[in-house]
Amino acid sequence: MNNLDSGSNYTGRSAERKCGLRASMRDKSTITCRCGAQILLVPDLKEMNTSLEAHVNEHKKKDKISDVEAEVILEDLIAQLFRKI
Numbered sequence: 001m002n003n004l005d006s007g008s009n010y011t012g013r014s015a016e017r018k019c020g021l022r023a024s025m026r027d028k029s030t031i032t033c034r035c036g037a038q039i040l041l042v043p044d045l046k047e048m049n050t051s052l053e054a055h056v057n058e059h060k061k062k063d064k065i066s067d068v069e070a071e072v073i074l075e076d077l078i079a080q081l082f083r084k085i
Contacts, residue, residue, distance in 0.1 A: 031080040034073060035059070041084060052077050 030038040039055060042048050056074045059065055065073075 028084070031077055031084060033077060039077065041081065048081065052081075 029041050031041065032038055033055060037055065039051060042051070052074060055077070056070050059073055060067075060070050
């Protein structure tokens with residue numbers, strides 16, 4: 001099972017975080033995909049949606065995941081986005 005499966009316990013936020021102001025700023029301005037990719041938050045909702053869709057489409061092509069798995073990734077990213085705003 002890879003870390004993109006919906007049953008994965010991977011959080012993408014473990015020991016990769018660094019302490020300090022720079023990490024704090026990054027945490028407020030990005031969301032993190034299960035693959036570890038940082039996605040920059042932007043105030044334009046249409047642009048943000050385009051960015052999330054593009055990232056999920058990369059997963060579909062690169063990792064050959066199903067539409068259901070892609071939807072789980074997208075829902076996770078959207079949930080993070082709502083928590084940030």
